[in-house]
Amino acid sequence: xxxxxxxxxxxxxxxxxxxxxxxxxxxxxxxxxxxxxxxxxxxxxxxxxxxxxxxxxxxxxxxxxxxxxxxxxxxxxxxxxxxxxxxxxxxxxxxxxxxxxxxxxxxxxxxxxxxxxxxxxxxxxxxxxxxxxxxxxxxxxxxxxxxxxxxxxxxxxxxxxxxxxxxxxxxxxxxxxxxxxxxxxxxxxxxxxxxxxxxxxxxxxxxxxxxxxxxxxxxxxxxxxxxxxxxxxxxxxxxxxxxxxxxxxxxxxxxxxxxxxxxxxxxxx
Numbered sequence: 573x574x575x576x577x578x579x580x581x582x583x584x585x586x587x588x589x590x591x592x593x594x595x596x597x598x599x600x601x602x603x604x605x606x607x608x609x610x611x612x613x614x615x616x617x618x619x620x621x622x623x624x625x626x627x628x629x630x631x632x633x634x635x636x637x638x639x640x641x642x643x644x645x646x647x648x649x650x651x652x653x654x655x656x657x658x659x660x661x662x663x664x665x666x667x668x669x670x671x672x673x674x675x676x677x678x679x680x681x682x683x684x685x686x687x688x689x690x691x692x693x694x695x696x697x698x699x700x701x702x703x704x705x706x707x708x709x710x711x712x713x714x715x716x717x718x719x720x721x722x723x724x725x726x727x728x729x730x731x732x733x734x735x736x737x738x739x740x741x742x743x744x745x746x747x748x749x750x751x752x753x754x755x756x757x758x759x760x761x762x763x764x765x766x767x768x769x770x771x772x773x774x775x776x777x778x779x780x781x782x783x784x785x786x787x788x789x790x791x792x793x794x795x796x797x798x799x800x801x802x803x804x805x806x807x808x809x810x811x812x813x814x815x816x817x818x819x820x821x822x823x824x825x826x827x828x829x830x831x832x833x834x835x836x837x838x839x840x841x
Contacts, residue, residue: 605823612820613813620817628795629803629818636711636799637779640718641726644775648726649768655727656734671728673721681720682788689716689789713790714797718779725778729771733764777829781822 613620620626655667673681689696689707700706707713737760745759746752761768783801790797792806800818807815 608816608819608823611812611816613816616813617817617820620814621821623814625794625798625803625807625814626818629798629800630821632711632714632795632797633780633799633801636714636718637722637776637782639715640722640779641772641776643715643719644723644726645772648723648775649730652727652730653734656731671724674724678721678782678784678786679788682717682785685717685720685785685789689713708789709791709793709797711790711796714786714799717785717789718782721782721785722775722778725774726771729767729774730764733767734760737763773829773832777826781826 651670655663655670686693686708688694689699691697691700691706691708696707705712707716741763742755742759745755750758781801782799783805786797786799787802787805792798792802794803798806800822804815804818804822807818
């Protein structure tokens with residue numbers, strides 16, 4: 573009895589060279605994390621994680637990353653809708669600017685924020701005079717830096733979902749008398765729900781792990797601007813056990829997020 577094509581595909585031996593090279597590529601990701609696990613001070617881990625430096629950094633990272641995600645929702649979803657649904661001149665340039673933080677060195681992004689929103693920046697001086705708010709070296713500065721580098725994940729994910737959405741459902745709801753806001757709330761957002769959730773989680777994870785833009789724009793002040801990545805950077809010079817423990821926390825959180833998302837984000841693109 574002749575096997576079907578799909579069975580033949582499953583039973584065919586894979587090219588040995590590709591498997592070897594792929595395994596080497598996988599090892600480049602696995603070995604560093606194994607090395608990290610080998611250095612974890614397991615017996616002292618509870619005491620290290622309970623220290624003031626760790627708790628302050630963890631609290632600040634959680635608060636600022638959640639605030640950045642909330643801001644991304646408020647302004648990022650409308651921006652994604654504009655990019656997906658409005659046909660305007662310069663849209664490729666807008667999309668390039670929105671995705672630029674994904675490829676730009678974070679330190680450069682932090683410098684750009686400093687020149688724009690700093691005490692003598694393009695907008696920062698007027699902002700401070702009008703509101704008294706000084707963003708650099710403040711907790712709000714951390715939030716702004718996190719939002720700048722993380723929001724593109726939400727925008728491109730939601731834009732892709734909106735582009736692939738069958739607009740006939742929205743048209744049917746509108747023909748039945750639903751307002752634009754009702755269509756958005758009751759039809760559009762629920763239909764792109766999986767992509768929206770994936771974008772939100774990735775945005776939060778990126779904000780949670782932000783380093784370069786934060787240290788450049790907001791500084792590294794314990795309890796005020798020192799997030800987990802910054803605490804790792806400082807601890808590497810003086811307390812390796814704390815640095816390893818903090819690194820372990822971030823690896824566990826990030827891996828849990830990515831495994832939980834599985835293929836949702838990549839399918840959304």
